[in-house]
Amino acid sequence: MKYDRALAIEKATQLFWKLGFQATKMRDLQEELDMRPGSIYAAFGNKEALFKICLLNYAEQSRLALDKYAGLNSNPIRAIYDFIKNMAVKAEEGKINNCFLVKSISELDGNNAHLRQYAQDGLKEVELGFEALFLEAQEKGLIKQESNPARLAKWMQIQVMGLRSYSNSQDNASDVGIMLDEIFNSLKQAHQPALSE
């Protein structure tokens, strides 16, 4: 039976995400993808190449998701909120807290600078997406003129990374949703024009 490439990448991503690059063994992948070693190597090259494919795919999906929420909301701030709420703060059962890109960068410190770069690029893309939305918000009068969209995007990344990292570091990650709301409240507090509704 011919394998489903998209599905295989999805499954491989989940495994790499959960276990990390090093801890994921080819035999784990063979079982998860229900493919024999030869097929995997024929389809993806080798372990590193498959990991790279997963990273790039995850980054692209993230970027597409952000664009999706931007399309669904006339309010750019709301779009960022929805994106983060749905992508990063979903506290579903057995869900992985950490961002796949951030976790990979952390693990590939020191070694595999080559793979690391793909994850860094993916994160930068999302940050640029945030920046564009903050700029749009500024043009719509939702954000102060003095505020700096690039700086806000950076700040937003820090907040999300902190939130996910923290919720990952405590088993009791109950009120992450509340904390996200607090982050957006402090954003409004500091950067919304005084006279705005």
Added chain:
Amino acid sequence: MKYDRALAIEKATQLFWKLGFQATKMRDLQEELDMRPGSIYAAFGNKEALFKICLLNYAEQSRLALDKYAGLNSNPIRAIYDFIKNMAVKAEEGKINNCFLVKSISELDGNNAHLRQYAQDGLKEVELGFEALFLEAQEKGLIKQESNPARLAKWMQIQVMGLRSYSNSQDNASDVGIMLDEIFNSLKQAHQPALSE
């Protein structure tokens, strides 16, 4: 020649910190510690036991450092600031950005729940240290009565994790010091009593 236990643990920690638990091979440790396998096993048990020792030692050092800064400063907020500035935001050459505990928790997701717990406990200890200092600050009138020390401690952890995670995810980690100052500014903005100096 008899080995220096404290020095060996220090060196092992640096290696585990840089490479991670999985990527650090016993042969790397043998070279770094300049000890033969038998000696390492006689002194520390095995790889996992050595890693555990490094984790516990790092956590203890962190906690001691926080107490040190608390002793040096009459202002508890300043103590927290100095601690973070010196422990987490040192942008020295070849310095590791991520916290060893956070990085370990991230890597040990899924597997090695046993080791993971030690890192979680270490982080919790630091958080409790923050909480005590925020409480002290509140008693000294440096923080609003309505503010919640435990919540502030949590918030602080999130900010530091976010900052370190971000600076780790971008090669250009130049203005991390500035960002830390911004974090403390927003802390004062939101939680300092209005009439305070």
Added chain:
DNA sequence: TTGTAGCTTGAACAAATGTTCAAATCTAGT
């Protein structure tokens, strides 16, 4: 000097792991 207790050495081992490839199997066009 000699004995001994404890530490160190490094060769060796068994298991794990990434990868290969010849043979088997499947697919589609005639």
Added chain:
DNA sequence: ACTAGATTTGAACATTTGTTCAAGCTACAA
């Protein structure tokens, strides 16, 4: 049904890796 090309299979291989242990070494008391 037949064949050529593509895909899949899984046993096998070369390394890598965590760990062991008998033999060697060192320091010190008698």
